[in-house]
Amino acid sequence: MVLESLKIAADNYVAFTFFIGTMAMMAASVFFFFEMGNTSPKWRTSILVSGLITFIAAVHYYYMRGYNLETGDSPTFFRYVDWILTVPLMCVEFYLITRKAGAKIGLMWTLITASLVMLVTGYFGETIDRGNSVMWGVISGLAYFYIVYLVWFGDVAKLAKTAGPQVAKAVNILAWFVLVGWAIYPLGYILGTPGGLFGMQLVSDPAAASHSMDIVYNIADAVNKIGFGLVIYSLSRSSED
Numbered sequence: 153m154v155l156e157s158l159k160i161a162a163d164n165y166v167a168f169t170f171f172i173g174t175m176a177m178m179a180a181s182v183f184f185f186f187e188m189g190n191t192s193p194k195w196r197t198s199i200l201v202s203g204l205i206t207f208i209a210a211v212h213y214y215y216m217r218g219y220n221l222e223t224g225d226s227p228t229f230f231r232y233v234d235w236i237l238t239v240p241l242m243c244v245e246f247y248l249i250t251r252k253a254g255a256k257i258g259l260m261w262t263l264i265t266a267s268l269v270m271l272v273t274g275y276f277g278e279t280i281d282r283g284n285s286v287m288w289g290v291i292s293g294l295a296y297f298y299i300v301y302l303v304w305f306g307d308v309a310k311l312a313k314t315a316g317p318q319v320a321k322a323v324n325i326l327a328w329f330v331l332v333g334w335a336i337y338p339l340g341y342i343l344g345t346p347g348g349l350f351g352m353q354l355v356s357d358p359a360a361a362s363h364s365m366d367i368v369y370n371i372a373d374a375v376n377k378i379g380f381g382l383v384i385y386s387l388s389r390s391s392e393d
């Protein structure tokens with residue numbers, strides 16, 4: 153083990169946010185797992201899934217932190233593995249909290265499928281088939297907008313309205329996460345794509361851009377995963393039964 157490679161320079165904000173991200177995800181997981189015992193049985197599975205999301209992220213962040221420290225590169229592969237596991241679980245949360253209002257298991261599979269299409273096509277565009285990144289980005293974007301549609305206007309939104317004011321409020325906040333918090337990722341994809349959006353040159357220095365994107369992604373992940381779980385946690389506390 154080379155000790156030098158483990159030192160984080162004071163101005164290395166990328167490594168810093170990877171480190172903080174790891175700790176934040178770990179702490180959030182401990183919190184959700186321990187709070188399960190104090191949660192009414194109705195919401196226990198939802199809190200468990202919140203903990204699984206941050207726990208999976210914590211493990212990936214641990215690896216991404218090490219990878220970035222040793223190579224100085226962006227851990228694109230680990231990011232996508234993390235997303236492929238955690239984003240479908242976030243979709244499961246929408247099903248779990250609207251289930252009491254009659255959500256069918258088919259809705260869960262629709263959301264999971266859309267999220268997998270979004271991430272797998274995104275991965276192709278970002279790594280394996282860079283030359284067609286615009287095409288893959290568009291397909292991925294369509295799957296993303298389908299999820300946005302489902303949580304804002306589709307079955308998820310409709311069920312949430314009949315599930316009582318507290319569930320409706322929580323789903324509304326989570327829908328904002330999907331619309332605004334999740335939009336950061338395609339933005340990073342566009343900025344990192346050679347030629348940028350519609351042939352416009354958006355970034356002149358791809359290496360610097362990828363470092364700033366790591367910082368943005370690390371902050372976005374913390375908000376989207378821990379924040380998402382906390383909205384569900386507060387729903388589990390606010391509800392009377």
Ligand SMILES: *C/C=C(C)/C=C/C=C(C)/C=C/C1=C(C)CCCC1(C)C
Binds near residue numbers: 293
């Ligand atoms: C915790 C991680 C989350 C919530 C990750 C979400 C990722 C996305 C919503 C990614 C979306 C993408 C597009 C809509 C188009 C370009 C490719 C992606 C995969 C970056």
